[in-house]
């Protein structure tokens with residue numbers, strides 16, 4: 001008899017040497033969307049499992065995501081769970097502040113510095129075109145961090161071959177004119193933005209939310225559910 005292990009949570013190990021843990025939840029963890037038709041107690045229960053059981057976070061910040069470029073800085077003077085209005089990015093300079101974004105095809109961006117400063121961003125095509133990653137890197141640089149010392153990880157998201165966009169969207173993302181719908185790799189564009197800003201260590205997940213939609217929720221695959229990407233410096 002064989003048993004199939006169902007993974008509800010996948011660790012992201014690129015920040016371990018900084019004393020920083022990061023994870024992405026899978027479909028088996030359940031949806032973390034507050035906008036579906038699931039019961040509130042089920043969804044909040046999953047958030048509590050992530051915040052308290054997995055991250056063990058004294059402070060935990062999330063946001064109502066609006067495909068914008070606002071990055072909120074969270075100091076270490078509070079405790080509990082903060083849900084910010086209209087913010088797709090979070091930056092925490094102090095250890096002990098967990099951050100999370102929710103995605104289903106959009107790119108979850110996780111950033112850490114050896115000091116324990118961390119950031120989490122949600123970037124779909126709008127956020128990528130409008131520069132949420134550049135915005136976050138500016139916030140971190142203005143707070144005194146050297147961008148050369150950062151590590152940036154681009155988590156599970158829709159892959160290039162799966163992501164066809166209109167000529168209008170393609171032009172906003174690349175500055176190039178095309179005649180017909182064309183595929184675009186958001187993670188490759190974001191990696192280029194990070195490198196151009198001076199980040200040396202950029203890693204990209206191989207996972208596609210659409211190709212691998214038995215493991216991950218996919219908006220283009222018809223899901224209303226969302227997975228979370230979360231990070232905390234211990």
Ligand SMILES: [Zn+2]
Nearest residue numbers: 159162208211
């Ligand atoms: Zn794919």
